Amino acid sequence: MDFITWEESTKETNEQNFNKKIFQLLSIYVSLGNKTSKISLLLESDIRVLIIYHIYGDCLNPGSFNASKVDKSNFAAVMLLNLGTLSWFFIFIFYMEDIFVTLNLNTLAWANFVGNSLVYGFAIFWSIAVSFIGSRINRKKLLFASIILGIFSTVFLAFAKGPISTSIVGSLMGMSLGLGLPSSMALVANNTVVENRGRASGIIILGTFIITFAFMGIHRLLTLDLVHLIMIMAAVRSTSLFALVVGKFGRPLTKVEQKIRLPTTTYREFIFYLSPWVMFTIASSLAHSLISDAGFGSGIYLGESLRYVFIAVFGLAAGFIADRFGRKQPIILGLATLGIAYLLLGFNMNEMSANIYYALSGITWGLFFVVFLAVPGDLSTPVLREKFYALGYILPLTGLFALSAIPIENIADILPPETIAQIVGICLFLSMYPVFRAKETLIESKIQERKMKEYVERVGKTIQEAE
């Protein structure tokens, strides 16, 4: 046990009482593991004592501050909600440039700079806003607003023409994303326990990319026009509405949940985990720009397609790895894979290396998406969950936002693309360092518990065979 920090909300609490509470709390937690409800009861009986908990290693981990029993229908609703939100997001991101170019009379510069910046900028702004006020608003209403805004803004795309209307629609889409994404992701954490969170995230990513890939396949095969593309996107977004019908997401936080604070070391841990995530996002978008500039055209089609397949497959695998061995392994594996892919680009940028890069980057994407859907939930408490998830994707979005403002051609004038690729490749390897320093968020006892469960099965089988 590292430490326990605590505060008193009034000066009346005497030390003896506090010690007694701590003792009761620990005895209950040590013996019962995830029995959060018991703790809430204990604390609510004397709200003066506010216990701020965070004990690494064994029993008291913020990640275990979830419902000890997961409601299956709620969990299914959360899956549906996230599938709808994330599929819509990824499909939109994939086609964003093409849509903006079409709507703005082929002005590539506008699409690249203004359109991207508006979407990312509004998403970032509204994510920050929601992360501060989210816990005070009814989550269901917030999600409903986000989904409706997403559906309408997507449909409005079909009617937009010229920079002004496209800017408005782009801003609304960014707003929908910012309003909905942190809460949707936070609900994954609220409706899973730490030892199953990786797999739940893996299934969400698998589903998301199957939908995205299927959408792209249909689009390519049927050569859909812009209106059809937009209508299908709106349909994908509207699937999340079913989740709101089934799920019970409106539960306000209890007084105790609202007053829980995390020690500063948890934020440090989170930054350790965020560093490679940010590096990965920057590297991915830089590579995309470098490869686009190289003008391979349809020569990289195979790599691009493989990327989506790999995201889905390795996303699912990452979920199992993350729950079995911990969250750090998939991150390190992902960084190493992307680092190698980048070094390959740096060695010789041609069609083959670009194809290999895309395929390998798919592995990293799959691994990273899953881990970063699980880690903020592992580290945060219910009241801070939106903030952690918002931060988890605001930083990469800010990276993308910044990159959309950097004209890559100018950098390429100073440095050849291969050199940039080599530098980024090395940076990716270096960003493993904070991951090694970070503490594993899947606590050791959970890894051990799973091992033991599997061992019971093995022993049972062995004895049965021997008899």
Added chain:
Amino acid sequence: MLVGVNMSFGKTLAIHSYKGGTGKTTLIANLAGLYAMNGMKVCLLDLDLYAPSLSMYFRKKPTIYLNALLRGELDKPNGKVDTSSLLTDVSSELGLKGKLLLGFSSPNKEDINEIEFHHDQKWQLKAIKRFQSFKNQLFHEKEIDCLLLDTSPGIRYWSINALAMANMLFLIMKTSDMDIEGTKKMANDIYDVLVRYGKSKYFIILNKVPDISNSNGLWGDLTELTWSGELQKDIGTQVVGSVPCCCDIQFSKHEFLYAVKHPEHPFSKKVLELSERIKGLC
């Protein structure tokens, strides 16, 4: 007197608990003593390898421990194990009508550390196979009627192994909330899985049960029977018996086979009753 004392039930029984201090060793030693006193051939093995206590209970210092068996030091070329020096027969010194054979695990720090930290799952599975062979020899060559296993509390390799090797699992618990919650967890994590692999159903034994009539209102309107019924429903298995909390036994300097030596004591009567019920289940 035990009902049907001459009947051989040829079973391996393991006694387990969620927490330490539930009275497993005292209860299993007394049960073994009672069965042997009534003419049965009983073998009691200390598989609480992480905190062995049977050698202390019987005040014995054997030259060879069960640890040597598990390490493979007693392996014979024909696939059997050399059991001659592993078991201590205490029947004559205790004046028992039947036979009581004891196998101890090592209380040495090095041996405990070795079993706790130095072995992987592969080693554990090999050790189980050795133990399985030893167990077969006990029934076929030593012709024992019943094998009793004292296990480590909680979920650890050698508590799981011992439970997997037994035909019947008895879970000792006290009446506190912690024990109930822990027991439920173990029922989900271990017992239900083992039952799937052909083990008999597991049963609960309540130990150190306080005198409810004298509980100063702590138990409210509950009687032991209603409480036990609720518990059965809650955990999903049968409560085969309860043994009262007796301060004179719990705090005696060295309780030793009380049920054998003082058959009139309420504790002894309850243990006798329990032993009959267990036989009835076999």
